[in-house]
Amino acid sequence: MPSSPPHPVATRRPGWSDLPVGMRAALADRLGAPVVATRAATAGFTRGFAGVLSAADGGRVFVKAAPRDSHLANWYWREAAVLDRLPAGLPAPRTRWTLAESGWFAVALDAVDGYPPGRPSGPSELATILTAYADVAAALNPPPSDLAALNPPHLADLAQADILRWGDVAAGREAPPPLPVGLEQRLPELVGLESRLPGYLAPASGLIHGDLRPDNVLLTPHGQVWFCDWTWLCRGPAWFDLVTLLLGGHGVEQQEVTVAALAVAGGTSSPTGPASSAFPEATVGTAPALTTDWLDAAFAAHPAAADAPPDALDVTLAALAGYFLTTAAVVPETATEQLVAHQRHSGVYALDWLARRQGWS
Template sequence: MAETKAIGVRAAYEAMPERVRSWVERELGSAVVSAESQSGGFSPGAAARLVTADGTRAFVKAVGLELNPDSPGIHRAELAAMSALPETPWTPRLHAGYDDGDWVALLLEDIDGRQPHHPWTADDVEQVFGALGELSAALTPTPWPDAPPLAELDAPFLSSWSTIAAAVPDDIDPWIREHLDGLLELQDRAAVATRGNVLTHWDVRADNVLITPTSRVVFVDWAWACQAAGWVDTVVSALDLVISGSSVDADALLAKHRATAGADPDDVTALIAAIAGALVERSRTPAPPGLPTIREYQRNVSTALLEWTKRRTGW
């Protein structure tokens, strides 16, 4: 079966420079005696659940330029977001941040939880999408006024059909070639429709969600936090239902969810099509350093999202 869950290759905690590990122990006030690496996501950096000699628990994520030249900047963006987020039941607490210009690290609350099942189950959907609606309401208007607008944060993600149209590959899917003008119109519509003042995660997938034994739902990995329309995160989350092969009807969910029920269905379709285009375009480029699995994932996901776009447009 094609891989539809984000799984990369991570460095071990012990591979972090001594200066970063020393910072961790200073912040925690005790020596680390256990570091359990965690999978999920595509960062090549370390991500580990820590236990110290005095029983303190924490979660650390860290990356340096040697692993990938872009990843420290992504961690730096997450550190800014976590520093600005208010304390809520749906977000982890930030204990401390580290940035020496090369390595960037975040020391966070350790969440004892599991990721939603993949394919998503009805129970997980009910829990996670319910919590997402509450989180979006709590972050309206944005508590971080300096958060970048979506169109500024990820402009290439909302213009990939233009990139493809400028030099249409010979081996592109014939359906894309036939409907490229319509896809360009949907892309332009998405860039306008997604504007808003809600602090938005913009990367909600199963690997960025934890469900605790007490049914607390926590959304992690806030590197792409931005300001957007209140329905955007729910649509992005629903993409993961579709690509996972879940039996839950994503269209029915979007039609009734508190965040998307009032959204124009054509705006929702436009965002789905724009994201599909971004993944089509990126999947055709060489894999970045330290991220050997990302292009296959993007190809698999783009195929699923194109099929969803076809169903929603009727093209």
């Protein structure tokens, strides 16, 4: 299996000049001064507008915008509703305002300077992120009443409806994805592993991010860690977020420009401290490739995994590998071509990690 995916292509997002004149004027009105500079995202997986707007009076906001009749507009509205209700002090961006104009919908967030984690992340950097996520997980379990009032879906239902794919492959309802040499005969084991996931997820009553990957994390020069893009908040166990965070840190290489790199964040938070000594030791200032042994140990040591079933990591990796590899064949109309490479490589790394744990390779 490859050690790293090819460098992703730039995202084909609408630019500032592509927004309707009425929307641009409305955004300037809400800012209170003319827009004098824009810094648009050129990477990511969606086709909506995303970028920092700078006003003549020095004001800055990060804006996401899409046609009102698109799925993206619904996603942006949902994210704004979640961000408005996250507990105070949680390291996540906050909604400044929303507006609808000229057939488009926009959400504005506070903008601060920051940068994305390395791809792949180094052990020290990822350990710092994992320490910060422990506080986020604790703040969402039990779920705050304001967030629970949004009636977020349960991950167990989402898994049953959409994530589990190996069973469909085995039954001929889904085209089989290409598998690495030596793993073609492992379909029965993959079906058996992923089938346990809904039962493992069902007892969870807390809330999780639901789409936690390194490209949804923002780091600041002052040592703060921010968790962005909260569209897919759902009920589920925090160890599921932990798996997707570790998987992304292991197998996705550095993107030069991402939404996170444009510094979507807001509110206040104390800088995070040093990585917990419970995580595998890492030398500060180095960024060696993460080994599956390190990832295994990091999962086992994290507070979010304290109540996880013994084979939760294997079951989740099996399910995610099937989901990523089968969905890599189709690009939704809301997504960019870059999503295909992301899905494929995420699936490959999930399967590689699982194969090593199972002794298949």
